[in-house]
Amino acid sequence: MKFFDALENRDPGQRERDLLAALPKQLAYAKANAPAFAELYGAIDVAAVNSRAALARLPVIRKHELIERQKTLPPFGGLNATPVGKLGRVFSSPGPIYDPEGTGEDWWRFARSLHAAGFRAGDLVHNTFSYHFTPAGFMTEGAARKIGCAVFPAGVGQTEMQVQAIADLKPAGYIGTPSFLKIILEKADELKADVSSLKKAVVSGEAFFPNQKTLCAERGIDALQAYGTADLGLVAYETEAREGLILEESLILEIVRPGTGDPVAPGEVGEVVITSFNPDYPLIRFGTGDLSAVLPGISPCGRTNVRIRGWMGRADQTAKVKGMFVHPSQVAEVIKRHPQVNKARLVVDNETGQDRMTLRCEVAATPDGLADALAASIRDITKLRGEVSLCRPGELPNDGKVIDDARKYD
Numbered sequence: 401m402k403f404f405d406a407l408e409n410r411d412p413g414q415r416e417r418d419l420l421a422a423l424p425k426q427l428a429y430a431k432a433n434a435p436a437f438a439e440l441y442g443a444i445d446v447a448a449v450n451s452r453a454a455l456a457r458l459p460v461i462r463k464h465e466l467i468e469r470q471k472t473l474p475p476f477g478g479l480n481a482t483p484v485g486k487l488g489r490v491f492s493s494p495g496p497i498y499d500p501e502g503t504g505e506d507w508w509r510f511a512r513s514l515h516a517a518g519f520r521a522g523d524l525v526h527n528t529f530s531y532h533f534t535p536a537g538f539m540t541e542g543a544a545r546k547i548g549c550a551v552f553p554a555g556v557g558q559t560e561m562q563v564q565a566i567a568d569l570k571p572a573g574y575i576g577t578p579s580f581l582k583i584i585l586e587k588a589d590e591l592k593a594d595v596s597s598l599k600k601a602v603v604s605g606e607a608f609f610p611n612q613k614t615l616c617a618e619r620g621i622d623a624l625q626a627y628g629t630a631d632l633g634l635v636a637y638e639t640e641a642r643e644g645l646i647l648e649e650s651l652i653l654e655i656v657r658p659g660t661g662d663p664v665a666p667g668e669v670g671e672v673v674i675t676s677f678n679p680d681y682p683l684i685r686f687g688t689g690d691l692s693a694v695l696p697g698i699s700p701c702g703r704t705n706v707r708i709r710g711w712m713g714r715a716d717q718t719a720k721v722k723g724m725f726v727h728p729s730q731v732a733e734v735i736k737r738h739p740q741v742n743k744a745r746l747v748v749d750n751e752t753g754q755d756r757m758t759l760r761c762e763v764a765a766t767p768d769g770l771a772d773a774l775a776a777s778i779r780d781i782t783k784l785r786g787e788v789s790l791c792r793p794g795e796l797p798n799d800g801k802v803i804d805d806a807r808k809y810d
Contacts, residue, residue, distance in 0.1 A: 408702075408704070420652075436478035458684065476500060481681070491630065508543065512648060516624065516637055517600050517601070524569060526566055541553065563587050563595060576603065598621050633678075647707070691712040691715050734778055738777065740770055743793075744759055744802075749806045750808065771788040
């Protein structure tokens with residue numbers, strides 16, 4: 401079966417009518433059941449919000465606001481319509497930001513992306529997304545189980561054990577970040593282990609760079625991207641056409657000018673804003689902080705939904721590194737631990753083919769052990785490894801930038 405269901409190739413006009421017809425009911429439901437939306441929409445006639453123009457007049461709730469909202473009204477800032485005790489799981493992402501999971505099958509809606517990548521009932525899937533604190537492992541496992549796949553819950557790290565498990569179990573597919581897939585393949589070469597059973601992959605959590613795509617192709621692995629967030633689940637997914645990412649069927653997409661709620665002209669780069677129809681966590685006009693743009697026309701694969709160009713960077717200074725968000729507030733927390741540092745900037749690059757973080761710190765003096773102590777603080781606070789570069793006062797630009805995403809995507 402080429403399509404996951406009949407929704408994927410329906411008439412685009414009908415899809416738009418269906419979504420906009422369901423919108424007022426979802427808004428009314430959110431207003432009645434989620435305290436934050438009751439406050440936000442108190443004076444709004446939600447029954448009249450049945451067009452894109454009307455939707456664009458509603459406030460945008462941006463991802464970076466969740467931290468403060470959740471501190472004020474824990475655990476989800478009043479955005480959840482289902483009480484905590486009736487949820488399936490609760491997760492924590494860096495920030496921290498707490499994310500709910502309901503009890504329904506494939507709650508995060510990732511099955512559509514796995515199906516597009518060729519995953520089928522009876523496949524064994526090697527899932528390297530984390531099952532600890534963050535939801536990615538459960539997001540994709542639920543999708544694989546819905547399709548009928550068996551799952552090896554590998555999680556992150558322990559590369560040699562990962563290679564051994566693949567060599568022994570011979571899974572058909574891989575799920576995880578593209579950088580970790582590259583590490584596994586290179587470690588397999590080093591160990592002379594046979595991991596040739598891997599023929600398909602869904603990669604997510606970070607950009608999929610050309611050298612990684614080339615490596616997968618050389619190894620006979622058909623790797624496709626999925627774009628999702630811990631708040632929304634699957635947003636868009638790649639198909640065999642490899643011409644942009646196709647929007648998930650149960651979402652309304654807007655591309656807005658960063659810092660505003662104003663939709664941009666078709667094709668213009670802006671912030672991805674999503675309205676979901678999730679009954680447990682009904683995020684409406686949720687600003688992801690990710691940049692992208694709509695592609696014109698319909699995908700050659702036959703799926704008729706809107707296509708976006710994929711992840712094109714962040715609308716704010718928050719950066720996604722190896723699948724984890726790093727916030728300016730976390731950089732500030734690192735510096736607070738080390739009063740010798742006058743000013744700092746976290747530079748993220750990919751010159752080695754993988755994401756790399758370097759904390760550049762202005763210091764008047766360089767006491768022994770400072771760089772190592774800073775590196776330890778980076779790992780403790782962000783849960784990621786980072787390098788440290790010490791420099792003289794005045795060397796960093798005076799432009800207010802805390803995180804400099806210097807990665808190249810061409």
